[in-house]
Amino acid sequence: MNSPKSIILAGPQGSGKGTVGKTIAERYGMQIFETGGKLREIAKTTETPAKGTPEEEMTTDQKIKATMERGDLVLNELIMSMVREVLSSITENGVIFDGIPRTPEQAKGLKILLDECNQQCEVVLIDIGEEETLKRLVQRKICVDCGKSPSPKHKEDSCDCCGGNLITRPDDQPEKIKRRLKDYREKTVPALNEFDDIIRINGEQSPEEVLSDVLQALDPILKQTE
Numbered sequence: 001m002n003s004p005k006s007i008i009l010a011g012p013q014g015s016g017k018g019t020v021g022k023t024i025a026e027r028y029g030m031q032i033f034e035t036g037g038k039l040r041e042i043a044k045t046t047e048t049p050a051k052g053t054p055e056e057e058m059t060t061d062q063k064i065k066a067t068m069e070r071g072d073l074v075l076n077e078l079i080m081s082m083v084r085e086v087l088s089s090i091t092e093n094g095v096i097f098d099g100i101p102r103t104p105e106q107a108k109g110l111k112i113l114l115d116e117c118n119q120q121c122e123v124v125l126i127d128i129g130e131e132e133t134l135k136r137l138v139q140r141k142i143c144v145d146c147g148k149s150p151s152p153k154h155k156e157d158s159c160d161c162c163g164g165n166l167i168t169r170p171d172d173q174p175e176k177i178k179r180r181l182k183d184y185r186e187k188t189v190p191a192l193n194e195f196d197d198i199i200r201i202n203g204e205q206s207p208e209e210v211l212s213d214v215l216q217a218l219d220p221i222l223k224q225t226e
């Protein structure tokens with residue numbers, strides 16, 4: 001048996017990589033490690049620390065929550081320990097990493113962990129321009145109850161999965177988006193350059209075309225042949 005292969009699924013927010021990740025996870029029997037979803041769960045279930053609370057009196061979750069509310073990227077050590085856990089539990093198929101690495105530091109850490117677990121890795125970048133990212137994110141809604149985003153064609157005010165109310169994410173205000181775009185440009189792009197080969201996909205096509213390009217690139221690498 002070949003050693004399992006993992007995928008780093010990269011792209012600016014709004015590139016649609018979450019949806020792509022779900023499809024390829026099903027197709028190749030892989031599990032997804034989605035940093036954003038895990039962090040949103042913490043955001044939802046953790047109370048904001050009182051103003052002026054010293055950092056050393058906060059729990060890890062509270063520190064993460066406070067960091068996110070400032071619009072900053074979350075602590076590296078916590079994210080890397082989540083990665084270590086997921087990699088130690090994989091069997092024959094690899095993991096899809098969505099939302100990591102965000103920084104060159106995370107890229108180096110991830111490479112070391114992948115090596116330790118004998119995991120090969122492919123980087124798939126769904127690329128869209130900053131203008132397009134901004135346009136897409138300002139329009140993005142999520143469900144207050146189940147946290148899912150409605151499909152792009154869904155026009156109602158309620159969730160197409162559970163009927164819950166749709167709201168704009170608190171971190172999707174334009175100035176916070178711009179700050180994350182700057183982080184992407186200054187930290188994530190150099191992080192991806194830590195990897196030798198990057199499969200680049202044009203993310204400004206229709207979602208169907210994006211998916212088709214991704215599958216065309218990954219099928220020869222991941223599809224079981226027998």
Ligand SMILES: [Zn+2]
Nearest residue numbers: 143146159162
């Ligand atoms: Zn819902």
